[in-house]
Amino acid sequence: MKALSQKRRHPIAGLALLLLGLLITGGLYSVASTMNQAQAATTGSTYSAEDITEGEKLFNANCATCHGYEAVGTEDGPTLVGVGAASVDFQVGTGRMPMQMQGPQAQAKPKQFNDEQTAQLAAYVSSLGAGPSIPDEQYLDTDHEDVDLGNGGTLFRVNCAMCHNAAAAGGALTRGKFAPGLDGVSEKHIYEAMVTGPQNMPVFSDSNIKPEDKRDIIAFLKEIETQGSPGGAKLGSLGPVSEGLFIWTAGLALIVGFMVWLTTRSS
Amino acid sequence: MGAWLIPMSTSSTTEYQASTPTGKIANFVDTRVGASPMVREFGRKIFPDHWSFMFGEVALYTFVILLLSGTFLAFFFDPSMAHVTYLGSYKPLYGVPMSTAYASTLDISFDIRGGLFMRQVHHWSALLFVAAMSVHMLRVFFTGAFRRPRELNWVVGCVLLIMGLAAGFTGYSLPDDLLSGNGLRIIDGVIKALPIVGSYISFFLFGGEFPGDAIVGRLYILHVFLVPGVILLLIVAHLFMVVVHKHTQYPGPGRTENNVVGYPVGPVYAAKAGGFFFIVFGIIALISGLFTVNPVWNYGPYDPSPVSAGTQPDWYIGWVDGALRLMPGVLGDFSFKWDIPLPWGTNTLAMGVLLPMIPAAILIGTMIAWPWLERWVTKDNREHHILDRPRNAPTRTGIGVAGVIWYCTMWAAASSDLIATHFGVSLNDVTYWLRGIFILGPFIGFIITKRICLSLQRKDREIVLHGREAGVIEMTPDGEFRERHERLDDYRLYQLVSFEANRPVPAQPGPDGKISGGEKRRAKLNRWFYEDRVEPVSRAELAEAKTHDHHDVPDALAATGSRGTLEH
Numbered sequence: 001m002k003a004l005s006q007k008r009r010h011p012i013a014g015l016a017l018l019l020l021g022l023l024i025t026g027g028l029y030s031v032a033s034t035m036n037q038a039q040a041a042t043t044g045s046t047y048s049a050e051d052i053t054e055g056e057k058l059f060n061a062n063c064a065t066c067h068g069y070e071a072v073g074t075e076d077g078p079t080l081v082g083v084g085a086a087s088v089d090f091q092v093g094t095g096r097m098p099m100q101m102q103g104p105q106a107q108a109k110p111k112q113f114n115d116e117q118t119a120q121l122a123a124y125v126s127s128l129g130a131g132p133s134i135p136d137e138q139y140l141d142t143d144h145e146d147v148d149l150g151n152g153g154t155l156f157r158v159n160c161a162m163c164h165n166a167a168a169a170g171g172a173l174t175r176g177k178f179a180p181g182l183d184g185v186s187e188k189h190i191y192e193a194m195v196t197g198p199q200n201m202p203v204f205s206d207s208n209i210k211p212e213d214k215r216d217i218i219a220f221l222k223e224i225e226t227q228g229s230p231g232g233a234k235l236g237s238l239g240p241v242s243e244g245l246f247i248w249t250a251g252l253a254l255i256v257g258f259m260v261w262l263t264t265r266s267s
Numbered sequence: 268m269g270a271w272l273i274p275m276s277t278s279s280t281t282e283y284q285a286s287t288p289t290g291k292i293a294n295f296v297d298t299r300v301g302a303s304p305m306v307r308e309f310g311r312k313i314f315p316d317h318w319s320f321m322f323g324e325v326a327l328y329t330f331v332i333l334l335l336s337g338t339f340l341a342f343f344f345d346p347s348m349a350h351v352t353y354l355g356s357y358k359p360l361y362g363v364p365m366s367t368a369y370a371s372t373l374d375i376s377f378d379i380r381g382g383l384f385m386r387q388v389h390h391w392s393a394l395l396f397v398a399a400m401s402v403h404m405l406r407v408f409f410t411g412a413f414r415r416p417r418e419l420n421w422v423v424g425c426v427l428l429i430m431g432l433a434a435g436f437t438g439y440s441l442p443d444d445l446l447s448g449n450g451l452r453i454i455d456g457v458i459k460a461l462p463i464v465g466s467y468i469s470f471f472l473f474g475g476e477f478p479g480d481a482i483v484g485r486l487y488i489l490h491v492f493l494v495p496g497v498i499l500l501l502i503v504a505h506l507f508m509v510v511v512h513k514h515t516q517y518p519g520p521g522r523t524e525n526n527v528v529g530y531p532v533g534p535v536y537a538a539k540a541g542g543f544f545f546i547v548f549g550i551i552a553l554i555s556g557l558f559t560v561n562p563v564w565n566y567g568p569y570d571p572s573p574v575s576a577g578t579q580p581d582w583y584i585g586w587v588d589g590a591l592r593l594m595p596g597v598l599g600d601f602s603f604k605w606d607i608p609l610p611w612g613t614n615t616l617a618m619g620v621l622l623p624m625i626p627a628a629i630l631i632g633t634m635i636a637w638p639w640l641e642r643w644v645t646k647d648n649r650e651h652h653i654l655d656r657p658r659n660a661p662t663r664t665g666i667g668v669a670g671v672i673w674y675c676t677m678w679a680a681a682s683s684d685l686i687a688t689h690f691g692v693s694l695n696d697v698t699y700w701l702r703g704i705f706i707l708g709p710f711i712g713f714i715i716t717k718r719i720c721l722s723l724q725r726k727d728r729e730i731v732l733h734g735r736e737a738g739v740i741e742m743t744p745d746g747e748f749r750e751r752h753e754r755l756d757d758y759r760l761y762q763l764v765s766f767e768a769n770r771p772v773p774a775q776p777g778p779d780g781k782i783s784g785g786e787k788r789r790a791k792l793n794r795w796f797y798e799d800r801v802e803p804v805s806r807a808e809l810a811e812a813k814t815h816d817h818h819d820v821p822d823a824l825a826a827t828g829s830r831g832t833l834e835h
Binding site: 104148149150151152153154157158161162163164165166167169170171172173174175176178179220223224227229230231232233234235237238239240241243244245246247248250251252254255256258259260262263265 | 319398402542559562564565579694696
């Protein structure tokens with residue numbers, strides 16, 4: 001102990017301390033980042049070699065125009081190396097890809113590929129580089145005993161409602177972009193959107209929102225989707241605008257109708 | 268049933284004895300409170316009959332419905348911001364921490380019998396209350412019913428509207444949900460933008476840093492006590508003045524500035540108005556039963572961090588929110604955030620928040636001052652009990668429409684995000700277009716409206732002079748085709764000719780014989796007000812036109828091309 005207190009003012013002491021600090025933070029960071037990577041990489045290898053070759057054929061025929069051969073990207077589309085199977089499954093599975101046209105953002109439309117073809121495309125793209133994989137069934141099970149609807153709702157309001165609206169009815173973003181309403185979106189696609197961040201959506205990685213919390217959010221969304229509206233027709237869940245519009249049109253029309261009727265009655 | 272006589276010590280007259288039990292009770296009460304002279308007076312009060320006169324009634328009835336449903340809600344609502352964990356029956360919020368106010372609103376909605384229905388009755392009638400007041404005021408404005416002697420009643424009406432907004436906003440904020448909390452945060456931001464005093468007022472209002480734990484209780488007492496009390500007092504003053512002034516009427520045969528043509532309150536109007544109350548109540552109950560309003564369970568408890576997309580205030584506050592949304596933060600390199608260096612450091616003036624309050628001040632200020640503004644410009648200080656048809660006051664109607672367009676542009680701007688998503692256009696473009704309409708719309712609206720009014724007046728003239736087109740094509744013996752015109756009946760004719768042609772009043776010299784600068788400006792405005800006008804058909808013109816009907820047909824045909832006289 002005496003030696004340490006004597007040496008602490010040594011010129012090299014500061015340097016040694018700095019080195020030590022850098023080593024610790026660097027080490028912790030690499031552990032933390034490989035944790036995500038390791039998770040992402042594990043399920044990437046469930047596809048067979050045949051899936052990958054079939055996927056490559058489909059990719060070259062349908063996607064390479066914009067994303068380039070080997071998915072290296074062109075001026076018209078980004079590289080897909082490292083986007084992962086989840087991204088392909090979401091974009092192709094909701095019909096957003098292949099894109100109908102260049103625009104503010106890709107629109108959902110009837111999907112162009114069947115489930116097998118989508119899986120083959122996902123297999124090919126995930127073989128190009130590690131990325132988020134298709135979510136595990138247990139995180140899509142909204143009836144799971146650990147599901148906490150209240151937690152899901154709170155997380156949804158904090159992380160999602162500013163774009164998707166508190167009732168998940170969707171909302172506007174700048175310059176023609178928008179966050180779609182989430183009514184009728186499948187559990188898998190909601191999960192994949194969270195981990196891959198399609199269009200303008202940010203990525204909510206597993207260290208940001210844990211898979212169990214993602215399941216809570218999905219369960220909350222499915223609950224409000226299926227519970228119906230306790231107070232009657234919900235007028236699009238758009239809040240005061242549709243309520244105001246309703247009272248100024250239907251409400252006042254009814255009132256004026258009765259006024260005219262009353263004043264045309266002879267006394 | 269022997270009638271008995273009670274000798275009275277001071278009078279020798281025989282007291283009236285009722286013969287039926289009801290009559291006996293009525294007589295008992297009347298001899299104690301002396302209501303019969305009042306009933307005699309008010310019961311014979313005449314009110315003219317027109318559907319557009321009933322919006323004020325709708326506002327009154329919705330206010331009564333608000334009092335009734337509000338009392339029910341107050342039995343169960345707890346205006347406290349104490350923290351609780353929700354353990355009620357709405358599953359998606361089970362176990363979520365929230366304020367007592369929000370939890371009790373959820374309880375009213377889900378755990379109290381009839382609670383949700385009553386909440387919806389209360390909210391829908393609040394929306395209808397302000398809408399009915401607004402339409403009522405538009406009717407009063409466009410028909411000129413605010414003119415002498417009703418200027419003060421117009422002001423009472425304006426204050427009632429402002430109180431209606433206050434009642435609505437304080438109520439909207441009570442459930443302490445995310446939506447209304449965001450609205451309060453905007454109010455807090457506007458207050459804080461006030462130079463020097465802003466942050467002090469905000470701290471005073473919220474009892475510390477926003478949101479604090481006092482605001483719901485304070486809004487509650489305003490909402491259930493002060494604001495409705497003021498509204499009730501003002502309604503009494505408003506109705507009292509209606510009785511004193513008598514009701515206005517539309518022009519028609521037999522209607523003059525000195526009479527009111529219509530039905531008496533008792534029994535006709537009492538029955539009609541009483542029935543109408545139940546009709547309004549029925550409509551609101553129907554809407555409340557079928558359509559949800561302010562589903563607070565969707566929004567979740569208030570928490571300062573999340574802001575939901577599609578956050579809007581109720582419709583009547585929308586225009587102020589829209590003004591904020593229209594305001595640019597920067598124009599090119601010019602920023603509306605002014606950093607003012609002062610000896611003790613830099614203070615910031617948030618002009619982007621302060622400037623949007625100016626349109627609101629202009630609209631409300633002009634609305635209140637309008638009777639005096641118009642009286643000053645027109646020099647018309649006579650009493651008016653006959654209403655104007657809007658077309659016969661083209662400049663006023665134009666100004667009114669300009670104001671409506673200005674208001675509606677701000678109103679639309681409050682839903683710019685929903686316009687963008689629902690019409691598939693860019694949010695930025697919606698804002699740019701609305702900014703353009705905000706500046707140009709009122710002027711374009713004024714010009715078009717005034718032109719339409721003048722054209723309608725010319726059409727009226729045409730119809731009076733030459734009759735209405737009957738849609739019957741006739742062939743003359745010499746082979747010419749023409750359409751038959753039919754004369755109007757006298758009642759219809761009266762409506763079209765009985766209005767005043769207001770000619771410009773030139774600048775008048777003051778007591779010192781000189782024309783002051785102010786008077787010159789007034790005369791200029793007066794010219795602008797009255798210069799473009801269409802004169803009503805005079806008796807002589809009509810008689811002249813009628814002579815053409817029976818003989819000298821070709822002349823009458825030539826005259827159909829006349830456009831009326833547009834004098835300058």
